[in-house]
Amino acid sequence: MSKKETLLDLLLSDPQEFVSGEEISRRLSVSRTAVWKQINKLREAGYEFEAVPHKGYRIVSKPERIDALLLVKTLKTKTIGQNLKVLDSTVSTQEEARELAEAGAPEGTLVIAEEQTGGKGRMGRKWFSPKGKGISMSVVLRPKQPMHYMPQLTLLTGVAVCRAVRRVTGVMAGMKWPNDLLVDGRKISGILLESATEDEYVRYCIAGIGISANQDHEDYPEELKPIATSLKIEKGEKIDRIQLIAAIWEEFEALYALYQQEGFAPIASLWEALSVTLGKTVNVTIASGPVTGKAEKLDPSGALLVVTEDGRRVPVFSGDVEL
Ligand code: BTN
Numbered sequence: 379m380s381k382k383e384t385l386l387d388l389l390l391s392d393p394q395e396f397v398s399g400e401e402i403s404r405r406l407s408v409s410r411t412a413v414w415k416q417i418n419k420l421r422e423a424g425y426e427f428e429a430v431p432h433k434g435y436r437i438v439s440k441p442e443r444i445d446a447l448l449l450v451k452t453l454k455t456k457t458i459g460q461n462l463k464v465l466d467s468t469v470s471t472q473e474e475a476r477e478l479a480e481a482g483a484p485e486g487t488l489v490i491a492e493e494q495t496g497g498k499g500r501m502g503r504k505w506f507s508p509k510g511k512g513i514s515m516s517v518v519l520r521p522k523q524p525m526h527y528m529p530q531l532t533l534l535t536g537v538a539v540c541r542a543v544r545r546v547t548g549v550m551a552g553m554k555w556p557n558d559l560l561v562d563g564r565k566i567s568g569i570l571l572e573s574a575t576e577d578e579y580v581r582y583c584i585a586g587i588g589i590s591a592n593q594d595h596e597d598y599p600e601e602l603k604p605i606a607t608s609l610k611i612e613k614g615e616k617i618d619r620i621q622l623i624a625a626i627w628e629e630f631e632a633l634y635a636l637y638q639q640e641g642f643a644p645i646a647s648l649w650e651a652l653s654v655t656l657g658k659t660v661n662v663t664i665a666s667g668p669v670t671g672k673a674e675k676l677d678p679s680g681a682l683l684v685v686t687e688d689g690r691r692v693p694v695f696s697g698d699v700e701l
Pocket of ligand 1: 469470471472494496497498499500501503505513514515516558567568569570586587588589
């Protein structure tokens, strides 16, 4: 039996009772530092503790798993998630979905993981999410479109996530161009769209969504604490991840159908209504250099139009916008 299991056995044998660090250390024959490290490992794995000075620790909640059967029952979609893979751990759901897409998986194939050991963000960044607390998922899409329409799909995905978050949790998140969801300036979700193309046409694309759902403040590394938050922190209670996942794909499917019938204009209007970027002065670096100006609206391609002080209207196609 591993040390981790032994510590768990000890804490779960009488869950109402506190067990002191000293007693754990004596019964497991490990140092107090080792006890503290094991507690932290369990925290990372999704366990929550009450820690009281002079009394010790007790478990207040165990990690929940996203149950594939329950999710299938909850999903009301026609295509998204009809082909579903729920993993305990993977490097990145983007990679899992890409492999499935290459092997011919149909549109709507959905991969969800409790843990990503190499979660990817935009612009080569990492995506951090402790096991069992966030939502990390990627879907295979096969839009019959040229490559340059893909930014529109990123914005559409953001709208779907934002609408579902507001509906299910009541947390009034807003969109920061192009694809971050913010609550009072702090990030709760990011979206990564990756495409495989042939002759400028999309063979498939993978839409990846990362959401900070049930993270606690102490789950974040120091450098992220001032800029990140979770739905649980904002709402003050745990989020039902299955309900949220189901709502996201329901919203997504409706918006995707609307997009295929009527094009980007209605999606752009919805995005603009949820935006926390428009009307603000932003700084962004584009190929020709830094640009500062007022974010005005989306252009028909999905680029952000920034009006500079000298009246130029500059379309921003990619990059990080600083508010
Ligand atoms: C960003 O904000 O930079 C985008 C973050 C996207 C993270 C999600 S989590 C699921 C999917 N798998 C990954 O490795 N990344 C995306």
